[in-house]
Amino acid sequence: MSPTLTRRRLLAGIAGTVGIAGTAGVAAWAGGVFDGTRLVGPTSDVVARAEAARRRAGAGTVTAMLNPRPVTLDLGGQQVQTWGYAESGPGSLIRARAGDLLRVEVINGLPGTTSVHWHGVALRNDMDGVPGVTQDPIAAGGRHTYEFTAPDPGTYFYHPHSGVQLDRALYGVLVPPRV
Ligand SMILES: [Cu+2]
Structure with missing residues (x-):
């Protein structure tokens, strides 16, 4: 069984388990009409209504670009070939105010597929960056734009959800400070 299939089955199982219990919460904060009979x-x-409810009046739009690609990193004098969002370590710090709209374009310079997951951020599900579950993988040489509201202040990080790409140094920091 592939890791992707395992994840998908796991998520489907979780969705089935919490579907009924979570109905009241979803309907309450999204102002939606979810009837509890569909996933x-x-x-x-x-999801779109929940996103709209997160927007802060007068919120700004923060744009950024991420270019995952092969890089050479200096690890204490040792040069290593790996993958990264930047030439010398973590990807760029993305700053926004809580409630701002983030628009992040990803240009995939890797030899394989990727995606970007926004770790810990309460965001719309179709921007959550889990390939094969919440979006199609971004093909090698392909582009994808993430657009979502980051509603809560804090310190978060972003990373791929594909194989061991995170472990190869594909990560960066996202900070939406308190408004
Ligand atoms: Cu994560």
Whole structure:
């Protein structure tokens, strides 16, 4: 069984388990009409309504670009070939105010597929960056734009959800400070 299939089955199982219990919460904060008889998919209109409810009045838009690609890193004098968002360590710090809209374009310079997961951020499901579950993988040489509201202040990080790409140094920091 492939890791992707395992994850998918796991998520399907979780969705089935919490589907009924979570109904009241989803309907309450999204202002939605979820009737408890269908699953909420990544592109569901319930997701779009939840996103709209997160927008802060007068919020700004923060744009950024990420270019995962092969890089050479200096590890204490040892040069290593690996993959990264930047030439010398973590990807760029993305700063926004809580409630701002983030628009991040990803240009995949890796030899394989990738995606970007926004670790710990409460965000719309279709922007959660889990390939094969919430989005199609971004092909080698392909582009994808993530667009979501980061509603809560804090310190988060972003990374791929593909194989061991995170372990190869594909990660960066996202900070939406308190408004
Ligand atoms: Cu994570």
